[in-house]
Amino acid sequence: MSGLGIWNYLIIIFLMMTGLYMVISSSNLVKKLIGLNVFQTSVFFMYISFGYITGGAGPLFNEAVELYSNPLPHVLILTAIVVGVATTAVGLALSIRIKESFGTIEEDDLHKMDSSL
Secondary structure, three states, X not given: OOHHHXXXXXXXXXXXXXXXXXXXXXXXXXXXXXXXXXXXXXXXXXXXXXXXXXXXXOOOOOOOOOOEOOOHHHHHHHXXXXXXXXXXXXXXXXHHHXXXXXXXXXXXXXXXXXXXX
């Protein structure tokens, strides 16, 4: 493994832990969504890193090429990006409706309102 490869995985771990910390520590719903997106981006980087082969070529037939890269991880990431954008949009729409209904998007305030009913 080259020196760049180890840095790649360290960055992935850093992004994962940052996203997880944002989800756990924040009580603001929008900040939680941002944390989920950071975590999701780290997973994208991880899958793309797994799919990379040093010296590999794209999966097009060429007699001069002996080593091909697998396109499946990249295809899965494209699908995951679309799903991620859709779930982020739904989360933001729900946050707007919660703000309109309850006047806040702070999780602690919402729990206080729920326990007072």
